[in-house]
Amino acid sequence: MGKHVKVGGKRGGGALLSGVRPLPVRSSVRLRRPVDIWHKPALSAVVALAIPDFTLLALGRMDLVLYTSAGAMCALYGHGLPYAARARTLPWVVLGMVASLGVALTAASLISSAVVLVAVASVLAAVHKVVCDATRIGPPGNLIFTFIAASAFFVPQRISEVPLHLVLALVAGAVAWLVGMAPALVRPRGPERIATARALEAAAAQLRAEAAAGAEAAGSAVARARQATAAAVNAAWHTVFLVPARTPAKAEARAGLERLLIRAEAVLSGAADGEDGAGAPVEADLFGQWAQEVRGGGPLPVVALTPSQQAELAGVELDHQQAEQRGAYRVDRPLVSAVTCASPDYGPRRPAPGRTGGWRTLGAAFRSGSPLLPVGVRTAAGCALAGWASMALGVGHPYWAVVTAASVFQANTTLSWQRALQRSVGNLLGLVVFALLLPVIHTGHLAMIALALVFQFGAEAWITRNYWLGSVCVTPMALLLTEFGNPLPARVLVADRWIDTVVGAALGLVCCVVVTNRRAGDRIGAALERTAAAQLAAGRLLAADAVPGAAHAQETGWARDRLAGALAELREAVEVASGEWWQRALPEERVARAEQHGHRTLALLARRLSGTAPSVRPVPEPAAAAGTIDGVRR
Template sequence: MNERSGTRVHPLPLKGVFRLGRWGDIWHKHALSAVVALAVPDLILLAMGRLDLAVYTSAGAMCALYAHGLPYRARARALLGVILGMIASVGVALTAAALTRFAVVLVVVSAVLAALHKVACDATRIGPPGNLIFTFMAAACAFVPQRLAEVPFHLALAAVGAVIAWLVCMAPAIVRPDGPQRIAVARALEAVVRLPRAGADTAVATAVDADGDVGANTGANTGTDSGTDSGAVLRARHAAAAAVNAAWHTILLVPPSPDRGALERLLVHAEEFLATGAVADADRFAGWAADLRRNRPLPETDLTEAEAAELAGVAVERAAWGGRPGLLSAFHPSSPLFPIGVRVAAGSALAGLVSMAAGVGHPYWAIVTAAAVFQANATLSWQRALQRVLGNLAGLLLFVVLLPISRIGQLALVLLVLLLQFATEALITRNYWLGTVCVTPMALLLTEFPGYQPAGQMITDRWLDTCVGVAAGLLGCLLVTNRRTADRIDAALGRVAAAQDRAERLPEAGPAGPGEAFQARSLLVAALVELREATEIAAGEWWRDTPPEERIARAERRGHRTLARLAEPVRDRVGSRPVGG
């Protein structure tokens, strides 16, 4: 590691790039929603003999992949925003395709749209699959020959697909109207339960170290309060704090009701557990989480509704503590997201132009590949590039296997695409490369909806576009550095300091009530989550200003000590009562 003028050059890692993670807990909801939303218009168009129009209905139908973590009232609004963004993007792409067949112009239009998609999705935190679906559909439409008079009809088809997607995503509200908020709270409970498990694993690892070096060294690197916490403990603590924080944001989107009050009481206990790590409560919390996921009656806790309202009501203030700009301000040149948008635009344009110069028949594949590479920092982008290459290579082999089946008839073609869409949503939660194994043949089969294409040429084009897109994406990440990550760390440190000062002033005014203590703790948790996220993003840049590591470690150490102290008023108040449920 070299150091010059306060900057460091970091190697890009290979470790863990292809490791498989756990299954996503609601992957089936994304998968089923997308399959149903795609199947309805595809089968209708197949019956009409107009499967060539499926690209337009698919643009709207793919909106069904979004907003599954939001409560239904908020989901309805979020999906409307997704739909409007999708139709606007497709409208621009189709208009460009109708006005010119000059490929350079279409590449530039697609690249600019890709940058807008990236910034907008990051600013709104819409969540997976993020900007990629918008970019894929818009870039594909930009390279479909159009007449200007056809654009309104094709946009109407996209709107029909979007309406189907909206209805599919909202349909579960009839059966389980409180499902999303239950799952959010269950995730928070499960995350805090993993805290003592991580601590136990660290204790075992430290015990078997004959020289005692583990316990002596890890605390200095993590900045935790014990001096013996490992990186696993720090990651578990951050994951738990982030899950609790996300659950509060979800709950605050739900109108006040007795059920919301019951969920708030569970989160109050999760906050306490997060601060104290009370091992004796782990089984109880795991049981509560299981009850929430299985749609059983809401568990009763040892807080009354009035007490929980006093504690949980102050979480509204925490919701205002956001680390990212709003949608409009995200596009300002001073925004921390602006360099990311520049990266995407430059890398995507370069990928499309090189692909076009190489004579590849589908340059939009290179644009989408480059856009897919760009992540929050250079390290994540490097890992995504490697995953994309491996997944596409395996996907091309799968396409060769599936090709004879797809040529049986158009019904077989449609069914294969739907099956691959379902498999993509299932596997991508394990690792991105595994999902890409299914995405690649699906993208190739979609090009055959208007008619069969030469298989050899498609395979060659796809592989060349993958290589070109990955190379251009990485080049954009390496050349367009995001030095504003340091500013985000400074802002996050300021929030932690403000929350810390507020917490330390409580004893000066006399014994803090549970509402005051919980309010101070809530704001401090949110600030620590933002600091950890900002630090990890900055740490992933290959060329960056030297971060204030000691200051970060000191802030996190003090913050977690304060969290434990602030939990005492709640523990003293509720500890004497029996626990229900």
């Protein structure tokens, strides 16, 4: 992203400010490799939409498609979760969708002013953004909620019809739940096996990168490979830990995945079999073979563990037992708990003592001082301005401007610029596709349903490659969805949507520039404090004599997970803050020292767990031990 340029300021009360940097263009439209499970949400959404759509077609009530689509779209969520966690998460997604739809339909039936409707829709869009970011619900995030709700705000409605429409959404949501859970009948352990295979593949890629880089293994490619391995292993641990094992067979299957993860994690500490580099290619091929076997669905490969790794596995089993005693696998846990625990970049991979979560996490997002509040303010202001500007330009139903503005707001200005560019390019091309298909669309509802399902599948197939490519399919699909109940002349429809796109993207960016997330810098300070505390605790543990056994392995695992989570949060905070166009100068040297020291300590903790005694014990930095940030005692 480029380095910050200090342009002046004062120490202490007046922080230094960073200069303006060029915004990326080429990288914003570059295509990436598709995600390996893209077909699962794609097929789930198609099936969940097809069932109510064809039912309504048979009943001759295609005007109700919007309401059934609200529930059916919930099938897009939760595909990275094990089925037990997915079963308790999807109902909360459906309830959230129905609640948003209820607010929109009630407002549409009671409020006649379009100006007020835009304002209420914008506030609801901001709530969607903050809640989805706080719970880390994952793709497709807040956009589906906002699209459905914003559309419903401008649908002619009577208050007496609202209960029936909400019931239709609930019924379609139940269908989405069944569709999302259906693969469990064929591959009941599919999600956790896929997550484990990803970790093994990332470890194999790291070994190959280190072998190619030579003995020093200090290149940027190696650093990226190590980060990818750490992220994949951490995500896999989160996924596996959400798997309950109420029978010995299920417990053994889960333990088999955990053995593979312990072996993959050993690569991060250099404790794999090819530690000297000579055996790295062989070890990488072995990991790749294991990944294929895990993805294949057959018996899990049997791997050997060192005595210390066996102790770590026993410590993980203690974690499971304690989680069961605390009710971590209960089916009635709220959505925010299930989603937050499954998030690969939230906290420790296992529930360490004193950890907070659940509704507290959601409540903290709306409290004063939350770094998510500026993003919520951006969303509300940008959506409102976009909707009102669209109305001023003569657009009768400006919901698309609200949705476009809501889609623009990302974690920082740089990412928001990229999304605005991607959205504009994708929507323009999508409108061209829609215009070309008008002769087919006008043949009847059957063709419209078929095209909507094709576009839904294409959107999920392409959006992981780049957002603009997926938007090429999202735009005509959204237009078809609104056409079922409220058809408009084609020329008016296309012109209005293009105006809404330009206005929404432009005003969304304006709000990103005006409403700067200055709290992003405060988040770095808090992350440095947590990293320092985790570093100090890990240093004390390493300085003590190791006591063999599961309890010691459990304590060491907790220390490693706390430090790994703190470092991941620190890196995320730095990335968010560095993407703001006008921000306090980042404490780059302090961050670099914290990350370097923390990763060394992580390696020593991993070596202890893998059975390789550390030769050098870390000494906490004075600033970390004293609890200071940038040399200032707090």
